[in-house]
Amino acid sequence: MxxxxxxxxxxxxxxxxxxxxxxxxxxxxxxxxxxxxxxxxxxxxxxxxxxxxxxxxxxxxxxxxxxxxxxxxxxxxxxxxxxxxxxxxxxxxxxxxxxxxxxxxxxxxxxxxxxxxxxxxxxxxxxxxxxxxxxxxxxxxxxxxxxxxxxxxxxxxxxxxxxxxxxxxxxxxxxxxxxxxxxxxxxxxxxxxxxxxxxxxxxxxxxxxESDLANVWRRIKGITKLMEPEQRNIAVALASWREVKARKRNLPRGWVLKDDRLVAISQAAPSSTAQLHAVSGLAPSFLRRYGSELLKAIRVAGKGISVSDEPFSRRLTVAGKALLGDLLKALSRCAKDNSISANMITTRRELELAICGQLSIRLYEGWRDNLFGKAVRNQIASTNSKMFD
CATH class of the missing domain: 3.30.420.10 (Ribonuclease H-like superfamily/Ribonuclease H)
Structure with missing residues (x-):
């Protein structure tokens, strides 16, 4: 240094x-x-x-x-x-x-x-x-x-x-x-x-x-509830729309559209005004102001960024869950041996991504990779069972 x-x-x-x-x-x-x-x-x-x-x-x-x-x-x-x-x-x-x-x-x-x-x-x-x-x-x-x-x-x-x-x-x-x-x-x-x-x-x-409009969907709480590619693509489009509105009006994102309502709209995938109005929790004033814009964003969602292949959308198999348990135990030992908070090394979510084949994670960079990341990669590589669906 x-x-x-x-x-x-x-x-x-x-x-x-x-x-x-x-x-x-x-x-x-x-x-x-x-x-x-x-x-x-x-x-x-x-x-x-x-x-x-x-x-x-x-x-x-x-x-x-x-x-x-x-x-x-x-x-x-x-x-x-x-x-x-x-x-x-x-x-x-x-x-x-x-x-x-x-x-x-x-x-x-x-x-x-x-x-x-x-x-x-x-x-x-x-x-x-x-x-x-x-x-x-x-x-x-x-x-x-x-x-x-x-x-x-x-x-x-x-x-x-x-x-x-x-x-x-x-x-x-x-x-x-x-x-x-x-x-x-x-x-x-x-x-x-x-x-x-x-x-x-x-x-x-x-x-x-910098809020990259292509990636603001990653902030959405509950997006992993969306099981279908169409639903996730709608969430991506709505997150981008919300970000633009929040910036323009200088309002918190949740004041424009709360995460749980964004997810609910994405799950419903409405294609008409009637279907959009049927989504619970949306105020009449919100629908009057933004309804047509939301439907337009939903219609063009298929032309936007697809996240259907994002590792977060994959589900661990029984073998994958067992491996996750082993890695969490190894993380706890590593943290204890090195007198450092386990969360500073990695998180449960990041280990799930690693098991699902994600390589662009913080765990595989710099001091974390030397301390624990290489061991994680080796343990994943040595496992022959199917880890995720």
Missing amino acids: SEQFCPKVDYPVLKGSSEVEYVDTPERLREFLRAIEDHSVIAVDTEFIREKTYYPQLCLVQIAAGNSIWCIDALALDELSAFYREICNPSRLKVFHAGRQDLETFYHEAAQIPAPVFDTQIAAALLGRSDQIGYAALVADFYHIELDKSSSRTNWAMRPLSDHQLDYAANDVRYLLGIKNKLNEELLTRDRSAWLEEECCRLVEIDLY
């Missing part, structure tokens, strides 16, 4: 609200930009809202560097291009905790990903902690401090922000650089720094944050 990715710096623990600088004017923003010029590593967190929108609305960005913390008010500043240039500077390492949504927000706002990154949640999981461990748990673990979470339900779009809210937001980066340093020492000791770099490189891939 490069020194740039894991510089050896003794980061201070930043205490007290007096260090928090609120940046809400162009002058203060310029002062902030000058202040971080010489910092090669910064901690970053964001506060955004998206409960009622498709796209996240960035409200506040918290930055820690050296002995200082800044809260940049994204709603108060009309021009943030210089800020985004600095945040996305490839010579500066950005430390996040569970940073995927933060990175998505930056990508939406700036059309860039602020690489390179160091994600402390991923680092902690690679060292044997829970794969969903929270920032507060790491603060308690390393510093024996219980963070105040009384402002966790704050509407970050409301102004003005109180000193208490700003201090709460600042806490999300106050200990982050120190935690990064401690985790980095553990990674180096256990020779897993390259594992983290691999994970963080994947985290900043642009494709992760």
Whole structure:
């Protein structure tokens, strides 16, 4: 792992609200930009809202560097291009905790990903902690401090922000650089720094944050209930239609059409207005607004992307299920032997895909392949029975 990715710096623990600088004017923003010029590593967190929108609305960005913390008010500043240039500077390492949504927000706002990154949640999981461990748990673990979470339900779009809210937001980066340093020492000791770099490189891939209309169907909960190729093709078409509508109206996907109703429509495969209206759970106002569009999408579904041969649609045989059980036991042993969460290595669903012949899975890449993937491939290859229908 490069020194740039894991510089050896003794980061201070930043205490007290007096260090928090609120940046809400162009002058203060310029002062902030000058202040971080010489910092090669910064901690970053964001506060955004998206409960009622498709796209996240960035409200506040918290930055820690050296002995200082800044809260940049994204709603108060009309021009943030210089800020985004600095945040996305490839010579500066950005430390996040569970940073995927933060990175998505930056990508939406700036059309860039602020690489390179160091994600402390991923680092902690690679060292044997829970794969969903929270920032507060790491603060308690390393510093024996219980963070105040009384402002966790704050509407970050409301102004003005109180000193208490700003201090709460600042806490999300106050200990982050120190935690990064401690985790980095553990990674180096256990020779897993390259594992983290691999994970963080994947985290900043642009494709992760772009919704490809051809693949949005993969987000649908319950799509595996669709047994017929025609039904799955309808679901693909409806998922694409829903995505376009959600983007255009800036609404959550579920506000346009919930997953369970999308699956129900796909199962019914309606070809007329009467058949569409017979699908339960569809509001009259929804049908009036979108009924003709849905039927059009269904009619052209056969010309779209077929997923009839996707491995997810295959069913394991008795022998396949037995093999899955053996692989899950082997996964548990591997995770225990290597002091790492099993979910960080692979999942039950991914093992099912592997048994069904899928090769483009995360398990067969990088450190996971060396740790467990090769053994899985060998065990599958040595099985002569029919594994799936």
